Amino acid sequence: MLEARDVTVRYGRQVVLDGVSLTVEPGRVTGLAGSSGCGKSTLARVLALMLRPAAGTVTVDGSAVRRWRQRAPRGLRTAVALLYQQPRLAVDPRLTLTEIIAEPLAAAGRADPGRAAALAAEAGLTGDLLGRRPHEVSDGQLQRACVARALSLEPRYLVCDEMTTMLDASTQAHLVAVVEAYRERSGAGVLAVSHDDALLARWAHHRVRLGGFEGLED
Template identity: 75%
Template structure:
């Protein structure tokens, strides 16, 4: 379980998050909604061990997180993957898509990552793998970023507005890929979005950030049917 307790983040004197607590359960999708500026992306960075909070605690499968970024143990860092809202700001523009997908494996010294299989899983054709970010669409680049996020088979996947500004068919495909990965591995998913329709169709439970520094509502089961296709 990915467990956050009383997470507080401040920028100067301003509290962006104030005492946020919730769990991301293996095998389930937790939807996190809220208006722009309420701290959703900041929370995503904390959960991905990229931003140390001012207060609070985080644990991954019972292991307490005591360091963030490169100070976090590698096995904890690779247990949580983050998929960003803006793929172009999340990649090195000089790398080809094949290199973007393989980047985590190279960074962690792992061998044997099947780039072609990952590309096929997310719907990228072989001819796209040799292209650089400026040569592909936003949807194609986000598919590569999803393949990169899944390359080390994380136990938890944080999707931070991953479908924003993408067409409906690409949105549906990305959600289907995440669902298939969750079903196959038992991973927990945090789906962050301001799209209420998307969250109601996708999430098993819901939490809400209602404003900057606010605490989310207690996660509750979603009454809506979820698409698994």
């Protein structure tokens, strides 16, 4: 399980999260709802090992996280993949879509052009797009590349932080289907963060709301 326990995050004097706990189970989709500005993205970054909390603990399949970002052990870093709401802020604008997808494989010393191409196709990217750079494609096409990149190292958990916001309905449905196919074949756990309650009602096995964490109907 991917677990946050009593997590507190402060930005200066402002407390963004105060003693929050959340569990993401393997093989299931946990939906995280809440109003804009309530700290959903902050919690997503904590769970993805991108942000060290001021207090509380995070564990990945029983292993306590003691270091964060690039200082975390590779096995923990690659166990959790984060999909951002704004793909243009998550990629190097100098890279082509193929290079973006292949970047984690290359960094791990596991370069595999065939796997990168297969992931691109699964995400719905046609060959004519793969040599383009971010400014040459739409937000939806770039987010498809980001989903393919997130799956490249076969993470045990996927943290999807509003990954379908501002995308058209067909792209949204396709990306959710790609994540669902990966979850079903790998047994990965998924945290789906969204302000769209209708999407979470269709997608998640269990939903919680940030701000008291009252349970929503499964």
